[in-house]
Amino acid sequence: MIELQTSRLTLRLPMLADWPAYRDFYASDAAKHIGGPLPAVRSWYYFAGDRGHWDLHGFGWFTLDDGRGAVGTCGLHIPPHHADVEIGWNVYGAGQGKGYATEAARAVLDWAPSVTDAQRIVSYIDRGNTASKRVAEKLGADFTGEMAAHDPDCEVWLHQRRAA
Secondary structure, three states, X not given: OOEEEOOOOXXXXXXXXXXXXXXXXXXXXXXHHHOXXXXXXXXXXXXXXXXXXXXXXXXXXXXXXXXXXXXXXXXXXXXXXXXXXXXXXXXXHHHOOOOHHHHHHHHHHXXXXXXXXXXXXXXXXXXXXXXXXXXXXXXOOEEEEEEEOOEEEEEEEEEOOOOO
């Protein structure tokens, strides 16, 4: 089983026990920059897709666990409609504002060269999502000036690759 550790988090594969927290996040206004709020049926497809990405590509979305349970997700993915491997992050309710997204994303970026040889790793960030833009900046990413081909409301933020 693949796991990453940070000082405060375990990044692990999603489990069925994570579904209620995932579902509740996607049903809330906190998911507005990523297509939410969503009904449970639709968020289930996202949840299952996040887990299935691991089997298809050998990498995917981790559940962020602070020792008390799921507090968010972070990971790499490349669905067919994306031009580049994307790193993304979501932090649920009580976990917000604690720096979990930055902490988890740094760990994922450090791990990325071991699972993908992608020339670019980007974040597609909704132009109104100032919190995610701050995370991207803390990670050293730069706005390329481009908008995502798959979503003209999303800016393309380029992360600098780190050596393996």
